[in-house]
Amino acid sequence: MKFMRLAAVAALSLATLAGVAEAKEWKKVRMGTEGAYPPFNYVDASGKLTGFDVEIGQALCDEMKVECEWVTQEWDGIIPGLVAGKFDTIIASMSITDERRQKISFSEKYYNTPPALAVRKDTDLTGVTPADLKDRVIGAQSSTTHAIYAEQTFVDSDVRLYPTSEDYKLDLESGRVDGVNDDIMVLTEWIDSDKGACCKILGTYKTVPSIHGEGAGIGVRKGDEDLAAMFSKAIKAIRANGKYKEINDKYFKFDVYGD
Template identity: 80%
Template sequence: MKFLKITAAAAALAAVAFAGAAQAKEWTKVRMGTEGAYPPFNYIDSDGNLGGFDVEIGNALCEELKIECVWVTQDWDGIIPGLVAGKFDTIIASMSITPERQKKISFSEKYYNTPPALAVPKDSDLKGVTLEDLKGRIIGAQSSTTHSTYAEQTFTESDVRLYPTAEDYKLDLESGRIDGAVDDVMVLSQWIDEEGGDCCKILGTFKSVPEIHGEGAGIGVRKGDEDLAAMFSKAIKAIRANGKYKEINDKYFKFDVYGE
């Protein structure tokens, strides 16, 4: 009788496993959500084409996985709701892996990790990037980002103003309506190198705060699609090993943005 009970239990477990396997989704086509307004990571060029580091890495990962990629653009503020609602299957938009976001969605392992920085006008009299340095100053950041969270929580004696896109705070920084802007160092560097060099400079970088800035940028997926995240994590390791990551990295940056 004991033997029969064990056999029945084993059979039941096997049936559950089989049912789970039968229900597992076979990923042959993945809709990739991105913002398209965060150069050099993702942007829409003058011809209307989507490009940037995020996009090229995403395409390389899909090629490695032998799956079809279809790109969908979405305003940043609606990008997590869009994923949850099923408008796309992943987020690859320089989204930092943070504890707060992990309550809503799941992530692959990181595909890059760079520090935040402060850009200021060239003629700024600011000497540093500490709380005391920025006391009473107007600081801009893109809303709903780790950078806006950091600015609001850190620069408590500054006037922190939030903008829907990075382009919006850049316009106010160029025109002198704000004293500085916080964003990823590579975003600010690329802007200053290509467009904002006449008006602005990078004053310094900040030490990342893991509770705010997270563990780097990862690929977001819906809860329940952790198998898809695991596929992308494996592919990230593969393109790091086969040189494809470096090829894309070197097209945009002068050093390895993967981080430690």
């Protein structure tokens, strides 16, 4: 009996040591982002990766005292890229949804803004309801919550999906679509620039939690929930110390963190 008890204690000790050995100490974090979703993440004229996601991500790394290394990945492959180990996080305006939680884990949100519909200034559209958009062509970026919302809501419209937001903007500008559905800040940033002079925001939509999720969070692989918790703690810290507001005010006219 005594031998068995000692053996059990030894086995437990080995298991504990193994668990400690497997726990990762995060000194460097590879941050995955799309790099094609302004103003949240994009490559500027000098070739530098920048945007709200990128600056917030860097501020979080500084708060956690870890080194950041940025990796760009096309949106459709961003979750597979994370799972495959190409990077350690996704910070790319990815909404926290139940469907995505089946594949990856998330930090708490770092912002939450509503969806909107942008149209050409010369449009004859006067509303943004499904009835208003019946028989119209509506664009959205594929594999996004906005694409899901458009397909499930505008059932009497011709919904067309595009690999990037830049692609649907070109089609709206040329009149090949009647409107596009995306985050209001993405659309506003474009419309306020010379490139978006053709268009305007026609209206916004109330977020649907089952589709749009709980806001944008930082995605991590299953098993790396400790890293997600580090980011959640750091988000609270930069909200409290003013760093979040400093970055927010550089890009937006109101607090995008949401309720």
